[in-house]
Amino acid sequence: LLGWLHDAPPSDYRRWISLGLIFSLIGDVLLAWPGDLFVFGLGAFLVAHLAYLKAYLSDCRRLALLPLILALSVGAVLLGILIGSGLGPLTVPVIVYGTAISAMLWRALARLGSGVPQRSALLAAGGAVAFVFSDSVIGINRFVSPFNAAPYIIILSYWLGQWGIVASAFKHPNEAKADLR
Secondary structure, X not given: OHHHHOOOOOOXXXXXXXXXXXXXXXXXXXXXXXOOOXXXXXXXXXXXXXXXXXXXXXXXXXXXXXXXXXXXXXHHHHHHHHHHOOOHHHHHHHHHHHXXXXXXXXXXXXXXXXXXXXXXXXXXXXXXXXXXXXXXXXXXXXXHOOOOOHHHHHHHHHHHHHHHHHHOOOOOHHHHHHHHO
């Protein structure tokens, strides 16, 4: 995805998405590493979501109340489920992470109908939703109730989410032609 993203038009948006992917890669490695490096992986993904948040803010700063309410609701429900299951010493890191991913979701959704090219906004919003879903399944599987299909659901939704986020950095051929006029 990083190699593919390099082909997108240079912009602040692409730069922040690239940084998010780099920290996601670090998070992937930390979560896959033998031993329990969960909190360090969580930290890497926290930085990734902050980078995605910055990318989304680079081209859209409108308040977008409905996306804000939706993102806050999703975050609050998921955090409530996880905290209710007993996170112990991970309570504060999970709350911080949940706040960051909820903000990332809000800003991705805020781009819809904002004047940002529709294709980019739809891909980023879909990618953010898939990423939030993937992380929700991780939390439920790890802290609430493990289930056998979780690894498959997690990886498929995670990669779909990352793909959508990366694809949002590319201009549709018709948009590129309009820029030349």
